[in-house]
Amino acid sequence: MIFRTPLSGIDHPQMEADVVIVGGGPAGMACALRLAQLIDEHNKKNPDWPLPKENIYVLEKAREVGQHCLSGALLDPRSMRELLPGFEKEAPIDAEVSKEAVYFLTEKSKFKSPITPPPMRDHGNYVISINKFVKWLGEKVEQAGITVFTGFAGSELLVENERVIGVRTDDKGLDKQNQQKSNFEPGYDLKAKITILSEGTRGSLTKQLIGRFGLDQERNPQTYGVGVKELWEVPSGRIAPGEVIYTAGWPLTNHEYGGAWIYGSKDNIVSMGFVMGLDYKDPRLDPHHVMQTFKTHPFVRQLLDGGKMIRYGAKTMPYGGWFAILPLAGDGWMLTGDSAGFVNSQRLKGIHLAIKSGMLAAESAYEALINGDFSANQLSSYQSRVEKSWIREELWKVRNFHQAFEHGMFEGMIHAAIQQVTLGRGLHEKYRSHAGHTRMDQIGHLPTGGYGREHMLGPAKGDGKLTFDKLTDVYHSGTKHDDDQPIHLVIHDTDICNTRCTVEYGNPCQHFCPAKVYEMVEASDVPNGKEIHVNFANCVHCKTCDIMDPYQVITWVPPEGGGGPNYDGM
Amino acid sequence: MADRVLVVVEQREGKLNRVSLETLTAAQAIAAETSSSLEAAVVGGSIHPVAQEIAKVRLAKVYAIDSPQLERYTADAYVAALKQFIASKQPKLVLMPHTYQVRDFAPKLAAALGRTLISDAIGYRKDGATLVFTRQMFQGKFAADVSFSCDPPHFATFQAGSYRGDKVEMGANAAPVEKVAAQLDGAAIRVKPLEVFKEAKQAVDLTQAEIIVSVGRGIKEQKNIELAKALADALGGEIAASRPICDSGWLPMDRQIGSSGQTVAPKLYLALGISGAIQHIVGMKGARSIIAINKDAEAPIFEIADFGVVGNLFDIVPALTEEVRKAKT
Numbered sequence: 009m010i011f012r013t014p015l016s017g018i019d020h021p022q023m024e025a026d027v028v029i030v031g032g033g034p035a036g037m038a039c040a041l042r043l044a045q046l047i048d049e050h051n052k053k054n055p056d057w058p059l060p061k062e063n064i065y066v067l068e069k070a071r072e073v074g075q076h077c078l079s080g081a082l083l084d085p086r087s088m089r090e091l092l093p094g095f096e097k098e099a100p101i102d103a104e105v106s107k108e109a110v111y112f113l114t115e116k117s118k119f120k121s122p123i124t125p126p127p128m129r130d131h132g133n134y135v136i137s138i139n140k141f142v143k144w145l146g147e148k149v150e151q152a153g154i155t156v157f158t159g160f161a162g163s164e165l166l167v168e169n170e171r172v173i174g175v176r177t178d179d180k181g182l183d184k185q186n187q188q189k190s191n192f193e194p195g196y197d198l199k200a201k202i203t204i205l206s207e208g209t210r211g212s213l214t215k216q217l218i219g220r221f222g223l224d225q226e227r228n229p230q231t232y233g234v235g236v237k238e239l240w241e242v243p244s245g246r247i248a249p250g251e252v253i254y255t256a257g258w259p260l261t262n263h264e265y266g267g268a269w270i271y272g273s274k275d276n277i278v279s280m281g282f283v284m285g286l287d288y289k290d291p292r293l294d295p296h297h298v299m300q301t302f303k304t305h306p307f308v309r310q311l312l313d314g315g316k317m318i319r320y321g322a323k324t325m326p327y328g329g330w331f332a333i334l335p336l337a338g339d340g341w342m343l344t345g346d347s348a349g350f351v352n353s354q355r356l357k358g359i360h361l362a363i364k365s366g367m368l369a370a371e372s373a374y375e376a377l378i379n380g381d382f383s384a385n386q387l388s389s390y391q392s393r394v395e396k397s398w399i400r401e402e403l404w405k406v407r408n409f410h411q412a413f414e415h416g417m418f419e420g421m422i423h424a425a426i427q428q429v430t431l432g433r434g435l436h437e438k439y440r441s442h443a444g445h446t447r448m449d450q451i452g453h454l455p456t457g458g459y460g461r462e463h464m465l466g467p468a469k470g471d472g473k474l475t476f477d478k479l480t481d482v483y484h485s486g487t488k489h490d491d492d493q494p495i496h497l498v499i500h501d502t503d504i505c506n507t508r509c510t511v512e513y514g515n516p517c518q519h520f521c522p523a524k525v526y527e528m529v530e531a532s533d534v535p536n537g538k539e540i541h542v543n544f545a546n547c548v549h550c551k552t553c554d555i556m557d558p559y560q561v562i563t564w565v566p567p568e569g570g571g572g573p574n575y576d577g578m
Numbered sequence: 579m580a581d582r583v584l585v586v587v588e589q590r591e592g593k594l595n596r597v598s599l600e601t602l603t604a605a606q607a608i609a610a611e612t613s614s615s616l617e618a619a620v621v622g623g624s625i626h627p628v629a630q631e632i633a634k635v636r637l638a639k640v641y642a643i644d645s646p647q648l649e650r651y652t653a654d655a656y657v658a659a660l661k662q663f664i665a666s667k668q669p670k671l672v673l674m675p676h677t678y679q680v681r682d683f684a685p686k687l688a689a690a691l692g693r694t695l696i697s698d699a700i701g702y703r704k705d706g707a708t709l710v711f712t713r714q715m716f717q718g719k720f721a722a723d724v725s726f727s728c729d730p731p732h733f734a735t736f737q738a739g740s741y742r743g744d745k746v747e748m749g750a751n752a753a754p755v756e757k758v759a760a761q762l763d764g765a766a767i768r769v770k771p772l773e774v775f776k777e778a779k780q781a782v783d784l785t786q787a788e789i790i791v792s793v794g795r796g797i798k799e800q801k802n803i804e805l806a807k808a809l810a811d812a813l814g815g816e817i818a819a820s821r822p823i824c825d826s827g828w829l830p831m832d833r834q835i836g837s838s839g840q841t842v843a844p845k846l847y848l849a850l851g852i853s854g855a856i857q858h859i860v861g862m863k864g865a866r867s868i869i870a871i872n873k874d875a876e877a878p879i880f881e882i883a884d885f886g887v888v889g890n891l892f893d894i895v896p897a898l899t900e901e902v903r904k905a906k907t
Contacts, residue, residue, distance in 0.1 A: 184827075479855040479856065479857060480855070480856050482857075483837070483855075483856045483857055488837075488838065489838075491821070491824070491825065491831060491834070491838055491839075492831060529795070529822075530798065532799075541822070541825075541826075543821070543822070543825065545821070545825075545838060
């Protein structure tokens with residue numbers, strides 16, 4: 009297997025830029041739009057000293073804006089109202105939240121929470137398709153005169169004298185052996201005064217930045233969940249537009265953190281999914297299977313029965329909270345949205361925070377452009393903006409929320425209740441946490457059988473109507489990659505997979521990957537009779553492998569730009 | 579006079595592209611339903627034999643649009659010749675097979691006449707007086723109905739495998755062939771083709787194969803592909819594979835069938851050790867007969883197979899090869 013590695017001895021075309029925003033999701037697009045607004049205002053006031061917008065670029069690895077965006081999604085409109093007052097009139101909003109309920113499920117029945125806990129109250133929020141929403145936001149950005157390069161990924165961070173000086177885009181036209189094909193085009197070196205990383209969850213350049221500057225020191229390690237989502241079209245009358253349902257409990261046990269969402273959208277479309285904490289212990293657990301099992305609960309079955317699954321996807325989300333957020337700025341760079349860790353772990357919402365962080369980063373970028381200073385000192389104004397904003401206010405209250413669940417659901421609930429009455433403090437000022445992958449048990453330590461969780465272990469078979477095997481679901485993600493390119497899931501040492509991991513953890517990558525990228529294939533010349541095989545073309549860019557691999561030998565890097573899922577309507 | 583449906587058939591170096599017959603099958607049905615007369619056009623140099631071959635199909639007339647400048651394909655010359663011809667004959671509908679060559683010139687041709695092209699359709703139906711074409715979206719997950727709102731001539735192309743070429747009706751007598759001399763302005767042909775060459779590693783066009791023997795991961799090891807090759811040779815078919823095989827480099831990528839490879843519709847498709855994930859099935863479900871051999875009785879391939887054998891392909895395939903050889907001698 010040949011993995012994607014940077015080529016040496018290649019000339020990369022250079023391009024000068026003022027600001028490069030990597031990633032055209034909610035954070036990146038809000039940042040670009042806010043920056044355009046500020047420059048427009050400036051130019052109106054200072055006609056003889058205008059700032060150009062031509063050299064501000066957004067890089068987006070998807071073929072079209074929004075295609076790699078996946079979320080529930082409920083939008084808390086707070087930041088959008090600041091960015092574009094009255095945005096509701098024109099934005100693609102599917103429904104306003106009209107009804108909400110929280111259920112605790114057991115295998116056969118359900119118990120409704122008599123009151124909806126405050127963090128789950130969603131009145132005033134909107135049910136949206138994040139794909140459609142970002143597509144619309146992207147149009148606004150382009151109308152504002154900012155160039156969005158779709159089909160281009162940021163593949164390498166350019167660093168000089170400890171300063172980030174831009175990014176290199178992906179090399180196009182490499183074959184399986186990392187050799188140039190006839191259509192080879194080297195990546196561009198976009199030399200930027202300011203590089204803003206808005207890559208979303210577990211960003212690949214963000215990972216380079218963290219490694220290079222040790223950004224993860226002195227804070228909690230980031231913890232993640234993976235959301236597996238299906239979009240359904242159901243017979244009319246099953247769920248009202250704007251109806252919001254959360255569940256906890258079955259099929260999970262007290263050993264795992266997670267739950268489901270079901271949102272009624274318009275036109276009988278239902279968004280449903282299961283978020284699974286990536287800090288579970290049993291390496292055989294399969295989040296995609298959990299979701300399939302969840303759908304067989306009578307409550308869910310009767311909702312979906314006779315309907316049709318129309319799209320599938322998966323994505324991780326960082327919910328380590330305030331104490332896991334990375335430093336936000338340095339020499340020539342800033343971090344926004346999920347890349348920095350802006351998610352409210354209690355409400356499991358981050359879109360509004362991503363938008364707000366993008367806006368605040370834009371304000372600091374604008375000041376830096378005016379002052380002609382792109383140093384850490386200048387850009388640190390972004391850090392103070394965030395700390396003075398409602399982002400901090402909102403996240404501080406839930407600063408210890410997710411950490412409290414490290415020892416199971418019941419203990420977590422008790423801590424969460426104490427935190428609720430102590431304004432987020434709980435029993436300690438700062439709850440510590442551990443990276444999720446460190447909590448995985450070795451298979452030798454597990455009881456044989458499934459420990460009452462057989463239904464979550466191993467691959468789902470699917471009945472083809474209500475439940476699906478992984479490959480059928482992957483087909484519905486619309487994911488596509490040119491097969492003739494190097495593998496973009498870079499495994500630094502496949503010997504670990506074929507020897508140690510097989511024995512110690514039973515190759516959990518086969519199970520946690522929601523797109524069947526990893527397979528252990530029978531082979532005669534390896535000690536355990538099976539060797540790892542990477543079906544990279546199935547990848548839906550969720551980053552679970554990069555996060556959850558127990559040896560941390562997998563690095564997700566962008567494949568050739570344009571490849572990836574097609575999350576239309578998700 | 580009745581409306582005309584014109585099929586532009588494809589030939590290369592005097593050899594008919596078989597996919598053209600599929601388009602003619604569709605065109606015969608459309609002509610019958612719309613009470614139109616069906617005509618065909620062949621474009622190229624020295625194309626008389628191809629025109630004669632097409633004339634055997636039940637249709638009203640075959641035009642041989644001939645010019646030395648059309649000897650080697652260029653989009654410029656083809657568009658110039660067809661534009662003149664279509665403008666003078668005014669067919670209501672122009673149908674073409676969705677081949678690489680057609681993909682190259684058809685958009686330009688439609689645009690040159692200020693018309694719309696419905697490309698890569700997989701079927702049609704008549705809705706009142708309107709012809710509605712079906713196109714696939716989202717890798718075949720959705721089908722979209724589209725129709726023309728512009729004035730004729732209307733241009734449409736059909737995906738390979740949408741119709742059965744062997745179902746084309748032959749005429750009682752050969753249709754007349756009319757030679758059309760294309761008037762071409764040499765200066766307008768901006769492309770000068772050089773020698774035609776084949777890529778060194780013989781590229782295969784599986785869409786042309788009548789019999790395909792396809793292998794999946796059940797074949798286990800690269801050396802076992804020889805078993806399947808022997809069967810393909812005995813049957814006079816081509817070898818193909820599902821993605822894991824081409825992924826491992828055991829067969830070249832141009833032999834991959836499925837959503838990320840080729841879409842085929844052979845007469846016979848033998849699936850050896852292929853489980854039948856949806857990604858593979860979309861590439862071969864148009865096959866007339868599907869025979870699946872798999873050791874897993876629950877493999878989804880059996881849901882679409884016409885004949886299924888649950889068993890060990892390493893026992894079955896050599897025996898089958900032997901029987902085929904015997905039957906052929």
